[in-house]
Amino acid sequence: QVQLVQSGAEVKKPGASVKVSCKASGYTFTSYDINWVRQATGQGLEWMGWMNPNSGNTGYAQKFQGRVTMTRNTSISTAYMELSSLRSEDTAVYYCARVYDYGEDAFDIWGQGTMVTVSS
């Protein structure tokens, strides 16, 4: 079945970087954009950016420009999201999500989420 499986929980110190992976299966990885969304405990959903797995093109929310990098490895159908210069406010669950059709559309398949804790 179509699914996205994310890497496990991470604990990082302030100032460090974290790289979360998102492995796709059950569909052609390069045919659908991948977006990243995060959610702090008890808070709402916050969009971080998108990546086209075919071209590698990306688009980031202004808030994360300069700190986030989205990449992929098409040979293993895996997308990555790296966030640098971590601070306590980055503590959240990070989700990858597939776009339903193409471009600016709904997110029909979500990963299970990866908890990232930033603490000294």
Added chain:
Amino acid sequence: SYELTQPLSVSVALGQTARITCGGNNIGSKNVHWYQQKPGQAPVLVIYRDSNRPSGIPERFSGSNSGNTATLTISRAQAGDEADYYCQVWDSSTSKFGGGTKLTVL
């Protein structure tokens, strides 16, 4: 930047109809998507492009969008519908989520 406004909470009696709104400037000109999120789980798409249901989503879920308000309607509400609901749009190549609405089924 484009802002979406949702009520913090909505309550509905078991078996009745719940309506969750999502307000935004001329939101009727955009495609609105709705997600359901239960505690400890990833969001699930329940309505896409204003009024379309993905496969597996009950017909009790419907959506509309006009003017400055989009609405998610849940008919014959069940205990299992209790969750947080988020609306989403795209604006200027950026995706935006509403703040979320907690639906309580009484």
